[in-house]
Amino acid sequence: MKRQIPLLIVIILGFIFVIHVFVPHKASADFYDWYQTWIKAISPFMVLLGIMSLFMVHSTKIKRKVPNWQYSVITLASLIGTGAVGFIWGTQAGTPFMWLFKNVQMPMGATMFSLLAFYIASAAYKAFRARSAEATVLLIAAIIVMLGQVPIGIKISKLIPETSNWILNVPNLAAKRGIAMGVGLGMTATSLKILLGIERTYMGGGK
């Protein structure tokens, strides 16, 4: 009841969907559509779980007055505030909700990701200091690809964009293809393990 029935649900549904891929019969397609509707009805509760988890983590921090607990208050206030603004004024263009997106969420998201430019440069410097032949090849390929994307590259030499394209279309393609095949085999193996009930960690601990 606690473990066996959920496991049985996964195995039965899993095998139905394996058959669905090979036998695209109308009954199978209808079952898939029906399943999609059910999954969409379940999905909002996953988000609810995420929100509850965030609330529990931060409210515990506030209750216990752990160091920097004040920032947890700010997180919860921002969460409640943004959610409330969306529910009260709607989510269309021109509403306070979209103003928050445009002037708070979007600038911070872009800045957060742009910070990585600095850390990537620092990582490249560290890789270069390693002085291994492989690290040097990696950096040379990266520099050529970067220069191939900007106007200064073609000004230095017409060979740079051509070499950049060659790197992307030949050795890069071989690398991506080899890795993709490994990933595909790994995904298939993991899916089979779940399907056959060997992999059960997704069910969590406890009895």
Add this chain to the structure above:
Amino acid sequence: MSFEVISNFIAAFFTLSIFSFLYKDNPFYKFAEAVFIGVSMGYAIPLIYQDTFIPFVYRPIFVEYKFLILIPALTGSLYIFRFSKNLGWLSRYPIAFSMGIVGMGVPLSMHSYVLVQMRSAMLPVDNINTALIFIGTVTILLYFFFSKEHKGVYGKVTNIGIWFMMVGFGASFGYTVMARISLLIGRIQFLLGDWLGLMK
């Protein structure tokens, strides 16, 4: 002061607060980080309510009277028992329903990641580039075969795979740097142009 100026001021404050982390972790960064987490999660709530809850839960049950949807809705609500010590096992039911789709992953991942890639790799080796792609793919696959020790001739072959991967990682690295630099340029243009008006 117009509303747009105030808006730009707020966006610039958060942008600079995040950039301040480049110096070191500080209260401005921590404040911006906390707001970012809250706003990002808060942004998702009304959208999911509007785009998923209303059309797939509320409307079928309360408008179209399709009471069968009550079953997945009630199953989904079992997720909240995840936090209960005694009833935590109930949350396995919605997880099990969601995991069922993994069955499609077996043939589809085999098809798109392995068979399609193999078909694309099995082209006539009629020029140096196709030969290089073929050698690269095979040597990389051999590199990931760990049942044989990477020594001797086999070790040298797998070493070629490493070189191909390094060039591939370099290309991905270059692309990632360019994407991040592009975002950085966007933020600097905002600060110098929209906010300070120094650029047109």
